[in-house]
Amino acid sequence: MIGVCVLGISGSVGQSSLKVLRSFPESFRLTAFSVHSNLKIAETLIEEFRPEVVCLTSESHLGVWGDKKGGTRIVYGEQGLNEIVSLSSVDTVVTAIVGAAGAIPTITAIKAKKKIAIANKETLVTFGPYINRLVKECGVSMVPVDSEHNALFQLLEKEDRSNIKAITLTASGGSFRDLPIEDLPNVSIKQALNHPTWSMGPKITVDSAGLVNKGLEVIEAHFLFGFSYDEIEVVIHPQSLTHGIIETLDGACLQYTSAPDMIFPVAHALFYPNKTPKLLAEKKPFSWKELTFRDPDPARYPALALAFQAGRTGGSAPAVFNAANEVAVQLFLEEKIPFIQIPRIIEDALNEIPNTFPQDWQGFLEKDNETRLSVNKKYSKGVVV
Structure with a gap:
């Protein structure tokens, strides 16, 4: 019985993971999962699968269920994500959280020597050189989803x-x-x-x-x-x-x-x-x-x-590309910019944020944060079309 942890279980990859787990109950056990804000889904899945631990990541839900829900332990936030991927009962981690938020628990899971079913593309886009070194050092299997x-x-x-x-x-x-x-x-x-x-x-x-x-x-x-x-x-x-x-x-x-x-x-x-x-x-x-x-x-x-262009430039350029896009998409969804502004914001960030070649994940994360601050400062009030 393989213990599975699914990060981001309410999304499309998370829901597909549930289909597989239901189809092969003799092969897999849902040991842990995370959900951002959908408490209804989390409650239903706790009742169905009886997982060991569940993590709620939304700040608005911190402490909402205390530390127990039935027989399931409840943890919260980024610390909770790192905890559930490190459980000794977890063999495989499905990383299905969208955006750069999924990168840190993925890194933690690699260090814990779990098999990684990677669906969070931003992990490799933002931290690619570091992730490849870490996977090799830890001797883990990473299979794309x-x-x-x-x-x-x-x-x-x-x-x-x-x-x-x-x-x-x-x-x-x-x-x-x-x-x-x-x-x-x-x-x-x-x-x-x-x-x-x-x-x-x-x-x-x-x-x-x-x-x-x-x-x-x-x-x-x-x-x-x-x-x-x-x-x-x-x-x-x-x-x-x-x-x-x-x-x-x-x-x-x-x-x-x-x-x-x-x-x-x-x-x-x-x-x-x-x-x-x-x-x-x-x-x-x-x-x-x-x-x-x-x-x-x-x-x-x-x-x-x-x-x-960002890929060929290398270094922190892919991290800048990803961070600028994440902010731009959010601005579009908030109706602050038109759709066609998204690639323009990405291009501006690539031209304006100095490229570096970090040696550790913190260096890539600093570039990610620098880009987000820069784009938000410049475009948070929208643009003149």
């Missing part, structure tokens, strides 16, 4: 690295994929949150609409797999059926294709290095009417080029 990275992970296991010319991440294109570019300055929050394929939280859905999410995944892929930025490509794939492609030296392409359901990568990550032992979904390839691909339009998705 993002559908694209998990697809590439599985493909790369089957092909010798010396025979691979490039890897390709697919993108749905987001909420504004087919919207006339001249309409982008006036899009609403409601439009941005209407993703054509996936049901995700507000931040990641806005990221997807501007392909910022794919830019973050490019940087993450670099740190996960060791490919240079010249060897990483992105294509728009509206059907969201092909999740990753590798191109071999002879020009052939191998692709991983599945229905757009996070249960596939989550199950793979939880069972790894073993195989998922039974059918998860009945969907024959011939039922997928078509697979189409096209290059992303740089005029529609300027943030994608900025992500490649």
